[in-house]
Amino acid sequence: MRPANGDGPGASFQVIGAVAVALLLLLTQTIFIVPAGNVAVVTTLGKVTGGQRSPGPNIKAPLIQATSLFDVRTQVRPEQFSTLTKDLQVIEATATVKYAIKPSEAARIFETIATDNSQIYARIIQPSLLKALKSVFSQYELVTIATEWNSISELVQDKVAEELSKFNYVVVQGLDLTGLQIAEEYRAAIEQKQIADQRLLRAQTEVKIADQEAQRYQILNSSLDDQVLYKLFLDKWDGQTSVVPALPGTPGTSAPSVIVNGRR
Known part of the structure; x- marks a missing residue:
């Protein structure tokens, strides 16, 4: 006899397979992995919900929640620039800035200024860097800049850090100025x-x-006086010299007397 539905065991296997596939798809939509060196921002129907997610396996609601990754490792980015000095001379150089996103600020970054890593430098770092370069170099003449390059590099780093601290998105870890070019x-x-x-x-x-x-x-x-000179002579005397100065201050003498060949 055949089953009433007329499909037999094959239909049951198909149903089981379909359910398994559906569960697998649901699982892939529920569990996501955050790679090391990154944090994830979770949005629910476009709105940021909760804080950032740490590296490792994480769970989200399928279909209604999405994730965006932010790299929080140190980034190194060179920036070629030109600017005017205090004496209105044009200089060109390269500023290489090292920075890292603050993991705790990833959600706020997503909400206010950038939705992925590619936008971080252009929207956060570059404007503050160029503003700091212009601010510092405009205070010094060309000769001073050329002779105190290392000191000015430190001033630029401090200025960039100061500018970025106003927003508190990233940490400046270093800045190098290289390749200074000026007119011959x-x-x-x-x-x-x-x-x-x-x-x-x-x-x-x-x-x-x-x-x-x-x-x-x-x-x-x-x-120096007579007493000191006499002491110095005695310190150096070999005991054989025939002319020796008498002790200064001898009563009855207006000048130091001498002993010559054993006689006063």
Whole structure:
């Protein structure tokens, strides 16, 4: 006899298979994996719900919830720029900034300024970086910038960090300025100034040393008297010299007497 539905066992297997596939699809829509070095932002019907999700397996409501990943590892991004100095000279260089998104701010970033990693630099880092570069370099003349490049690089980093702290989205971990380019005629003038500064520093050092020597001799000269000189002579006397100064301050003598060949 055949089953009433006329399909037999094959139909049951088909139903079971369909249910299994549906459950598998539902599971893939429910469980998602956040890779190491990333956090996920979950939205429910387009609205951010809850905080960021940490690396590892996570659960979301199927169909109505979606996820967006943000890389929170250190990012390194070079930025070529040109700007004006205080004396209105154009310089070109490369600023390489190192930064990282604050994991706790991923949800706020998604809500207010960027919905994926590709937008972070252009919308958050770059505007603050260019503003800081313009602000710092406009305070110094070209010669100062060329000779104090490392110090100015630190000032730019501090300024970028200050600008970004207003929004509190990211952490600046470092900034390097490289590849300074200036007009050739100004480069020669800067080199001449550096040479002149080195000569001036050398001359100042020599004057300082001479002043110290003069002060030392002045102190030594003021401390010398007959008693000290006599003591110094005795310290160096070999006991055989035929001319020896008498002890200073001998009564009845207006000048130090001497002993010559054993006689006064």
